[in-house]
Amino acid sequence: MIRHTVAFSLKHASGSAAERDFLQAACELVKIEGVQKFECLRQTSLKNSFTFGLSMGFADEAAYAFYCSHPDHTAFVKQRWIPEVVEFMELDYVAHAP
Amino acid sequence: MIRHTVAFSLKHASGSAAERDFLQAACELVKIEGVQKFECLRQTSLKNSFTFGLSMGFADEAAYAFYCSHPDHTAFVKQRWIPEVVEFMELDYVAHAP
Numbered sequence: 001m002i003r004h005t006v007a008f009s010l011k012h013a014s015g016s017a018a019e020r021d022f023l024q025a026a027c028e029l030v031k032i033e034g035v036q037k038f039e040c041l042r043q044t045s046l047k048n049s050f051t052f053g054l055s056m057g058f059a060d061e062a063a064y065a066f067y068c069s070h071p072d073h074t075a076f077v078k079q080r081w082i083p084e085v086v087e088f089m090e091l092d093y094v095a096h097a098p
Numbered sequence: 099m100i101r102h103t104v105a106f107s108l109k110h111a112s113g114s115a116a117e118r119d120f121l122q123a124a125c126e127l128v129k130i131e132g133v134q135k136f137e138c139l140r141q142t143s144l145k146n147s148f149t150f151g152l153s154m155g156f157a158d159e160a161a162y163a164f165y166c167s168h169p170d171h172t173a174f175v176k177q178r179w180i181p182e183v184v185e186f187m188e189l190d191y192v193a194h195a196p
Contacts, residue, residue, distance in 0.1 A: 027196065041101075041191035091148065092142045094140050095138070
């Protein structure tokens, strides 16, 4: 399984209705086919400046690619992510047995 | 639950014995009391420069603090992490219901 994560911060005030509305819209991404283990997260470490996170799993690269190019995802990126996110970092993980 | 994660890159060559030895030593951290859901991960996104990740869960802040100050953890940081890691980013997450 591929775990796709993104840590991010919003331009909205903490606890604002705009913040909540963005996060609720982000949670709609769970409906895209192939998205598993969707999580909306708050980032709590003081060692970085991100305030939220999203995490989701995909069975394989094909499912991940399907999500990335899905019109609901690309519309969310264009209409919400780009205008409302001030900084972000994507990290993707697969299990590794050393 | 608090999910403590760190993305990192090593100074060792990819696939080297030194790389494997470091990761195996990191996996010993699972033995510290309170560590749950320990995962050794490979970072696969091309949108950042990190090559590995560790993820673990703690029931609460007290369990997380116990881990941070545990002598096995502080010894690992001093003897392995600082000498062998070239870059890293810590991200901690808790569930967030918008």
